[in-house]
Amino acid sequence: MEKRYWNEYQKEIADDHYFYERSCIRQTFFPGSEAAFLRILRDELGKDICDNPHQHTCTGIGYHSDVVPFETTMTVVARLFALMTEAGYENYVPSCVTSFGVFSEMVEKWEHDPELLAKTRQWLWEATKREFNIPKNIAHPSDIIYKNRFDLQPKMKYQLVNRFTGKPLRVVEHIGCHYAKIFPDKGIGKAEFPYVLAGMIEAWGGEVIDYPERRHCCGFGFRQYLVRENRGYSVSNTKKKFESMEPYEPDFILTNCPGCAMFMDKWQYTIAEMENKTFDHEGYGIPVLTYEELTGLLLGYDPWTLGLQLHQVQSEPLLEKIGIAYNPGEKYKGISGRLLPRPASPECLKQI
Amino acid sequence: MNNLKSYLEQDSRANDALKACMNCGMCTAVCPAAEFYDYDPRRICDTVQRGNEDEIEALLKEDTIWYCGQCMSCKTRCPRGNVPGELIQVLRRASQELGYFTESEKGEQQKRLMNSIGSNVLEIGYCVYPDRVFPEEHPEQGPIWEWYIENIEEIAPKLGANYHGKGPGALRDIPEEDLEEVRKIFEVTGGMKFRETVQNT
Numbered sequence: 380m381e382k383r384y385w386n387e388y389q390k391e392i393a394d395d396h397y398f399y400e401r402s403c404i405r406q407t408f409f410p411g412s413e414a415a416f417l418r419i420l421r422d423e424l425g426k427d428i429c430d431n432p433h434q435h436t437c438t439g440i441g442y443h444s445d446v447v448p449f450e451t452t453m454t455v456v457a458r459l460f461a462l463m464t465e466a467g468y469e470n471y472v473p474s475c476v477t478s479f480g481v482f483s484e485m486v487e488k489w490e491h492d493p494e495l496l497a498k499t500r501q502w503l504w505e506a507t508k509r510e511f512n513i514p515k516n517i518a519h520p521s522d523i524i525y526k527n528r529f530d531l532q533p534k535m536k537y538q539l540v541n542r543f544t545g546k547p548l549r550v551v552e553h554i555g556c557h558y559a560k561i562f563p564d565k566g567i568g569k570a571e572f573p574y575v576l577a578g579m580i581e582a583w584g585g586e587v588i589d590y591p592e593r594r595h596c597c598g599f600g601f602r603q604y605l606v607r608e609n610r611g612y613s614v615s616n617t618k619k620k621f622e623s624m625e626p627y628e629p630d631f632i633l634t635n636c637p638g639c640a641m642f643m644d645k646w647q648y649t650i651a652e653m654e655n656k657t658f659d660h661e662g663y664g665i666p667v668l669t670y671e672e673l674t675g676l677l678l679g680y681d682p683w684t685l686g687l688q689l690h691q692v693q694s695e696p697l698l699e700k701i702g703i704a705y706n707p708g709e710k711y712k713g714i715s716g717r718l719l720p721r722p723a724s725p726e727c728l729k730q731i
Numbered sequence: 732m733n734n735l736k737s738y739l740e741q742d743s744r745a746n747d748a749l750k751a752c753m754n755c756g757m758c759t760a761v762c763p764a765a766e767f768y769d770y771d772p773r774r775i776c777d778t779v780q781r782g783n784e785d786e787i788e789a790l791l792k793e794d795t796i797w798y799c800g801q802c803m804s805c806k807t808r809c810p811r812g813n814v815p816g817e818l819i820q821v822l823r824r825a826s827q828e829l830g831y832f833t834e835s836e837k838g839e840q841q842k843r844l845m846n847s848i849g850s851n852v853l854e855i856g857y858c859v860y861p862d863r864v865f866p867e868e869h870p871e872q873g874p875i876w877e878w879y880i881e882n883i884e885e886i887a888p889k890l891g892a893n894y895h896g897k898g899p900g901a902l903r904d905i906p907e908e909d910l911e912e913v914r915k916i917f918e919v920t921g922g923m924k925f926r927e928t929v930q931n932t
Contacts, residue, residue, distance in 0.1 A: 401901060403858040406892070410901040414891025432899040433909045435856035443801040445823040445841065446849040446929070449744060451922030458912060480803070488743070495743060506915035556802040563807060570807040596763045600800025603764075605848060606840045607868065612767045612800060614871070619766075648873040686890045691873040713885025722878030 388569040392526045393470035393516040397428040398463040402475030403436050405637035405669075411686025412637070412671035413474055416520050419674055423534055424527055428472070431462050439477040443601045450502065453495075456485045457503040461511035471514035472523065476636035479519045480557030483565050486513055517565070519558060521635035521670050525567060525575045528582040536679040539585030541630070542702040547586040548630040551665075552576035553620075553643065555636025556596050570594075576633050576670060583677055592623035597639035598646070617646040621658040621665075628659075631666040631697050633673055643667045648691040651728035662729045664692035676703055683709045693731045707731075732829055735787040739779065739821055748817035752776040758805035758815045770798040772805055772815035779818060791826040797837035828925065830932045845929045853914055853926075856905035861887075 397420070405413055420426040438455050441447035447455075463471055473479050489496035503509055524531070539548040554573045559566025568574035571594075577587045598616030603609045620643075624632075634640040647664040651657050657664050667690065668676075675685045676698075682705045687694040698705055711719045724730040732738065739745050758772040759765045765772065775795065778786050790796060799819040806814045823832075823841075832838030848858050855863075866877040879886055883894060893900025917923045 403860070406857070406901040407859050407861050407864065410887055410892035411890035413901050418891075430899040432897075432903065433906065435905050435909055435913055436852055436858045438852055438858065440858035441848045441852050443820075444844050444848055445820065445827065446845045446926070447852065448824060448920065448922055448925050449742065449820070450920040451917055451925075454916045454920050455913060458916060488747075491747075492743065502916070502919050506919040507912045509912075556804060560807045561803045594804075596800065596802040596804065598763065598800075600764070600802070602797065602840065602844060603800045605844060609837075609840070610871065612764070615767050616763050616800075645872055645876075649871040684890065689875060689879055689886075689890075691875045712889075713882060714888040715885060717885065719878075719882045719885060723874035725874060 388563070388567070388572070390522070390565060390567055391516060392518045392522045395426050396468060397426065397470045397472040397523070398466060398468035399428050399430050400434055400437070400459060400471065400473040400478060402473070402478060402637055403440065404477075404641065405474050408641045408689065409637055409669050409672070409686055411684060412669045415671040415675040415680060415685055416474070418680075419531070419671070419678070420523070423531060423678065429466050429468055431466055433462055434459060437473070437475075437478045437481050439475065439481040440601060442481060443477065444605060445602070452481060453485050453488070453499050454502045454506065456482060457499050457511050458507060458509060460514065461503065461507070461509040463514065464510070464512045469512070469515040471517045472520055473517070474520055474637070476519065476555030476558050477638070479517070479565075480561045482517050483562045486517065487562065489513065519575075519635065521575050522567060524670055524674055525578050528579050531674065531678070532582055535583065535677040537677045537701050537703055539580060539583050539677070539701070541700050543700065547584055548700065549588050549628065550580045550585045551588050551590065551624050551627075551629040551632045552580060553597060553632060553634045553639050555634070555639050558635060576635055579670060579673070580633065588624065588627045588629055590624045590627050592620045595620050595623075597636070597642045599638045599642055604642070613642065614646050614649055617642055618650055621647070621650070625658045629665055630700060631668055633668055633670060635670050637669065640667050640669050644690050644692050648725055648728050652725055655727045657728060661696070663696055664728055666690065666692050666694045666697045668694075676701070681705070681709070683712075691725075691728070693729070695731045732788070733784070735784055735791070735825070736779075736782045739787070739825055742821045742824060744817050745821050748814045748821055749776060749779055750813055751811055752780050752813055753811060755810065757808045757810060761804045761808050763802055763804065764798045764800050768798040770795060772799070772819075775822070776813060776815055776818060779822070788831070791822060791829065791831040792834040792838075794835045794837040796822045796826060797835065797840070827929050830928070832929075833932055841929055845926060849926055853910075853917065856910050856913060861902065
């Protein structure tokens with residue numbers, strides 16, 4: 380019998396009353412995903428989640444790009460925890476995987492070094508006259524969707540099944556490095572057998588692809604992407620993953636980190652334009668979805684409200700496979716109902 | 732600078748990052764940067780552990796320490812519980828504080844990062860924001876990103892965002908009183924002094 384290693388590594392995920400922290404990257408590239416997550420929690424699951432207007436960046440990208448010192452990031456994190464404390468919450472839910480790693484790191488440092496915690500409290504008080512409690516629970520939003528995957532399933536209009544063949548869709552799941560590689564105990568299934576996305580895929584009818592470079596980084600690399608001349612590092616690492624998954628013919632890629640979702644989408648365009656190479660048969664590329672987009676799609680949310688029109692790799696072939704109803708005429712309409720000019724087409728990557 | 736080893740140890744992360752390396756090379760085997768660059772985290776741990784002042788100073792002035800992508804895959808695999816990626820953070824900080832970073836091409840890039848990501852944090856409260864991901868600087872983002880930026884006022888609200896709005900929501904403007912508190916945190920904790928050091932070196 381196959382051994383289910385992930386089952387040995389579970390984490391506690393709070394059941395309700397969450398304080399949500401927005402992600403710089405997810406807001407920038409996938410604003411519809413954050414809206415969908417709040418809608419799913421409130422409307423589908425009846426949970427209480429606070430979206431505080433006074434929040435700000437955790438500085439995580441600056442921290443890992445080495446432009447924000449450790450003590451500064453630590454105290455910025457403390458201010459965010461103060462906002463949570465003042466709002467009467469104990470369960471912290473950061474949208475970004477980098478943030479999830481940063482918050483987990485700071486809490487661990489405080490647990491091992493009470494003097495550092497005392498100093499942080501002092502710095503925060505000096506700067507803002509605020510005080511904070513350490514959250515009782517820190518969970519990534521993908522943890523919460525995972526925890527409720529079987530409650531969501533009966534509400535879903537669609538399953539991860541190819542309607543033309545009747546077979547489960549074959550899915551590559553990509554977990555952001557900072558979800559479990561830094562603190563394996565903080566991730567469902569730990570770092571070697573993370574199950575947070577695989578659990579959703581299996582619960583909703585799909586089949587998870589195991590491929591050699593499954594745990595390889597998406598290639599972001601912070602300064603390796605943010606500085607233009609370093610981007611060869613980023614695209615090379617992503618290409619390595621695509622080459623490794625290509626023989627398994629995935630129907631789509633699912634991610635829990637907003638940066639990974641963006642890179643795996645945009646680098647497919649870049650590689651196609653540079654080398655006239657795509658990693659699917661038809662030349663459209665492999666669609667990449669955030670877990671919020673996937674959950675929303677299966678629940679019957681409109682693809683163009685979820686934001687699939689912002690993906691460079693087109694999603695329509697996947698929508699057709701699942702049988703999701705959509706209106707092509709709405710794709711390029713704005714909030715006013717006006718039809719916007721169509722985006723330019725890439726030279727090599729096929730556009731719908 | 733004398734006694735660089737002690738200087739590095741002033742960073743409270745240093746002891747967590749490097750406890751006792753046995754040079755097994757597991758970190759290098761799993762490292763994405765080691766596949767792309769001539770980069771060997773095992774050697775960096777060895778150099779710092781050896782404690783030779785000249786070697787550490789040379790390390791702080793080289794491109795090498797800037798090759799790491801901070802994925803932290805090394806942390807998961809090190810059998811001794813070391814964190815080479817965290818040691819890199821300690822070394823990069825020291826290189827900037829001591830002014831050594833400008834002696835390498837990769838290190839010099841920190842000035843640009845400070846003026847992009849570092850400025851974003853202080854000016855708008857985001858590390859990244861659509862208005863500052865300029866299509867001309869990001870050709871890899873493709874034509875859809877260009878289309879989004881050109882039409883963002885029509886598209887972002889359709890996706891539930893509160894673009895440049897007040898109150899909660901994605902892409903809202905962060906209130907000035909909150910930004911002011913973030914800036915005060917930078918002043919109190921040394922973030923502002925660090926920024927000036929990098930900009931003025």
